[in-house]
Amino acid sequence: MAGIKTLETHRCFGGVQGFHEHDSAQIGLPMRFGVFVPPQAEQGPRPVLFCLAGLTCNEQTFAIKAGAQQHAAAHGLILVTPDTSPRATGVAEADAHWDFGHGAGFYLDATQPPYAKHWRMESWLMGELPGVLAEHFPVRNDRVGVLGHSMGGHGALTLALRHPGRFQSVSAFAPICAPTEVPWGHKAFGGYLGDDRATWARHDAVKLIEAGARAPSLLVDQGLDDNFLAQQLAPDRLEAACTAAGQPLTLRRHAGYDHGYFFIQSFVAEHIAHHARALNA
Numbered sequence: 001m002a003g004i005k006t007l008e009t010h011r012c013f014g015g016v017q018g019f020h021e022h023d024s025a026q027i028g029l030p031m032r033f034g035v036f037v038p039p040q041a042e043q044g045p046r047p048v049l050f051c052l053a054g055l056t057c058n059e060q061t062f063a064i065k066a067g068a069q070q071h072a073a074a075h076g077l078i079l080v081t082p083d084t085s086p087r088a089t090g091v092a093e094a095d096a097h098w099d100f101g102h103g104a105g106f107y108l109d110a111t112q113p114p115y116a117k118h119w120r121m122e123s124w125l126m127g128e129l130p131g132v133l134a135e136h137f138p139v140r141n142d143r144v145g146v147l148g149h150s151m152g153g154h155g156a157l158t159l160a161l162r163h164p165g166r167f168q169s170v171s172a173f174a175p176i177c178a179p180t181e182v183p184w185g186h187k188a189f190g191g192y193l194g195d196d197r198a199t200w201a202r203h204d205a206v207k208l209i210e211a212g213a214r215a216p217s218l219l220v221d222q223g224l225d226d227n228f229l230a231q232q233l234a235p236d237r238l239e240a241a242c243t244a245a246g247q248p249l250t251l252r253r254h255a256g257y258d259h260g261y262f263f264i265q266s267f268v269a270e271h272i273a274h275h276a277r278a279l280n281a
């Protein structure tokens with residue numbers, strides 16, 4: 001049995017919010033993740049919602065700032081908040097940027113040195129972490145959703161599109177929809193994946209949809225006062241790709257909201273309800 005180290009637990013809305021660490025074989029380093037277990041888990045295994053955070057965030061950010069536990073407790077969902085990259089890798093360059101390296105894993109497996117060794121976030125999340133969760137928490141690994149914010153929104157969309165059948169529900173707040181077309185994506189994909197743009201396209205939600213990949217019906221919220229909207233997020237590209245491909249999408253644009261967690265708090269109840277509808281069905 002793969003061990004985990006429990007770092008903290010807190011009673012929360014009748015359930016338990018914990019933060020844990022395990023020695024990841026995929027990443028080759030200890031990795032941290034949060035788990036909220038709702039009160040209904042005392043009666044048996046519950047569906048799981050992965051919540052993927054954005055640039056500069058870690059396993060605590062969404063758990064502390066989004067206010068999601070009260071809604072997960074109401075619907076009986078387990079929330080999992082993975083860290084956003086490997087840590088303490090010894091790669092000096094990975095500390096030099098806030099939008100690349102540590103805290104900026106982009107939920108993919110890097111192919112380029114020096115990142116290829118530890119930046120294996122897709123293999124960790126899709127291949128290793130579900131098994132760790134199944135050993136230590138009352139999860140139903142056959143009822144799984146994914147939600148993400150910004151870089152994590154890119155992660156939610158691309159992981160769902162790249163792994164059909166693994167997620168029954170998908171949603172995002174202010175996702176990076178077309179990373180191959182924006183500066184954050186150019187920097188991250190260039191560093192992690194190298195110069196071959198055909199490889200980049202396999203981690204771009206718009207390009208994946210255009211190439212025929214499909215996901216469960218998408219719920220996406222976007223604030224119109226988001227500082228990153230014009231340069232980095234490209235929700236219009238997602239909307240156009242979904243319309244052309246017949247991929248179901250509910251894209252809601254909200255006047256006055258910015259990129260941060262006050263925006264997320266304002267709509268997180270509706271996201272949790274969206275996931276609960278599919279996962280508890």
Ligand SMILES: N[C@@H](CCC(=O)N[C@@H](CS)C(=O)NCC(=O)O)C(=O)O
Nearest residue numbers: 054055056057061098150151260261
């Ligand atoms: N460069 C800024 C912005 C980074 C940023 O806005 N990150 C978003 C995700 S892309 C976030 O969720 N930050 C954490 C927070 O708002 O608490 C910083 O380093 O704080």
